[in-house]
Amino acid sequence: xxxxxxxxxxxxxxxxxxxxxxxxxxxxxxxxxxxxxxxxxxxxxxxxxxxxxxxxxxxxxxxxxxxxxxxxxxxxxxxxxx
Numbered sequence: 001x002x003x004x005x006x007x008x009x010x011x012x013x014x015x016x017x018x019x020x021x022x023x024x025x026x027x028x029x030x031x032x033x034x035x036x037x038x039x040x041x042x043x044x045x046x047x048x049x050x051x052x053x054x055x056x057x058x059x060x061x062x063x064x065x066x067x068x069x070x071x072x073x074x075x076x077x078x079x080x081x082x
Contacts, residue, residue, distance in 0.1 A: 007061065008061065009030060009032070009039075009058045009061040009067060010058055010059065010060065010061060011057070011058065012030050012031060012057075012058045013055055013056070013057060013058075013072060013076065014028040014029055014030040014039070014041075014055070014056055014058060014067070014069065015028065015029050015053065015054070015055055015056075016028050016041070016050045016051065016052050016053060016054045016055075016056060017029050017038065017052060018041075018052065019049070019050070019051060019052055020041045020042065020043055020048075020049065020050040020056070020069065021043065021048075021049040021050075022043060022046055022047055022048075022049075025040050025041070025042070026040070026041040026042065026050065027039065027040065027041055028041040028056060028058075028067060028069060030058065030067070037065075038065075039065050039066060039067045040065055040066045040067070041056070041066070041067050041068070041069050042066070042067075042068050042069070043068070043069065043070070044059040044060060044068040044069060044070045045070065048070065048071065050069065050071075054072075055072045055077070056069035056070065056071065056072055057069060057070050057071070057072050057073065057076065
C-alpha cells in the first residue's frame with residue numbers, strides 16, 4: 001500500500017485525446033501546474049471505454065504521468081446544468 005499517495009489530480013476533469021480502453025494506453029489532457037498537460041490514462045474499473053473528446057474524472061494519479069479515470073458524473077457535466 002502506498003503511504004505517500006499524490007492526490008493532486010484526484011477529482012480533476014480531463015478531456016480524452018487518445019482512446020482509453022482496457023489493455024491500451026489512452027491519453028487525457030488535464031489542468032496541471034498552471035497549464036495543461038497530457039497524461040497516460042487507463043480506465044479505473046479496467047473495463048470502460050472512453051472515446052476521444054469525452055470528459056472524464058480522475059480517480060487516481062500515479063506519478064509521474066499516469067492517471068486512472070472514470071465516467072464523469074452527470075452532476076459535473078457542464079451541459080446538464082440549467
